[in-house]
Amino acid sequence: MINDEIRAKEVRLIGADSEQHGIVPIREALQMAADANLDLVNVAPTAKPPVCRIMDYGKYRYEMQKKEKEARKNQKIVEIKEVRFSATIDEHDFQTKLRNVLKFLNEGDKVKCSVRFRGREITHASIGQKVLERVAAEAESICNVERRPKLEGRSMIMILSPKA
Template identity: 60%
Template sequence: MLINEEIRDREVRVVGPNSEQLGIMSSKDALKMAGEKNLDLVKIAPQATPPVCRIMDYGKYRFEQAKREREAKKNQKTVDIKEIRLSLNIDTHDFNTKAGHANKFLDAGSKVKISVRFRGREMAHPEIGEALIKRFAEACSEHANVEKQPKMEGRSITMFLSSNKKPTK
């Protein structure tokens, strides 16, 4: 936004501090009018013919705008993605422990990425990894929905789970 002396247009349409139309005048006259009221002349619609300028307290406007942005940022919810890595020859207890961790993450409102990495000759049997990852999804089924189906990417299979409950604060 251009303010005060930065406005180089010959004629501008001027809007007062209380949104009243003050008419079309030269930018010098508009700047003088704003100066008399100890306010700033701000160009709010440069594409219009003639450009529209408003008489306002620009510092206060910027402060209010920053305040609104901070408020909006405070109300924003960020979604964390937690990753759980499995191996093809995982034992039952380890599997249950990792499923428990995933359920805890899901209850907290995070998304969970499950990945199975194939090493060496394990690449010859991707169906075992897919069965393992589907079994993991079933173990977490009461806490999660499958957001993204298992997909083979290079030497690993990945799948995303999202919580099926409202996050608790």
């Protein structure tokens, strides 16, 4: 809240050059801000009494937006990539999909490995579990198993995350 939007009777005032003015009535604080051609900004509304600062609000908002933009630019968004295997996967197909798993892990993404059981394959869920455990064993040097293979409906799912 800025200037006339502040509803408190008195505020703890911080001047434009960060000096403390103590607790002053809101009218006096607004007058001091107007004399300096600046805004009165409520920086701690929950305090008793609220803390207000005399500053250029437009410049303050611009600086905050710049900081937020910089923080967003530096953060790494971890995505979950999915690689689907089948219970009856052949060796070459397995190696190709394993290469994709390793690529995703090296890029810093989590990988969801799943085996989809079709028809009566569900009765041999242990075959799908062996496929997923083999993936985990092949990639163990660069990943941690975040979630062990677990049957969910007609799929068995395992989640791998890159080592820090």
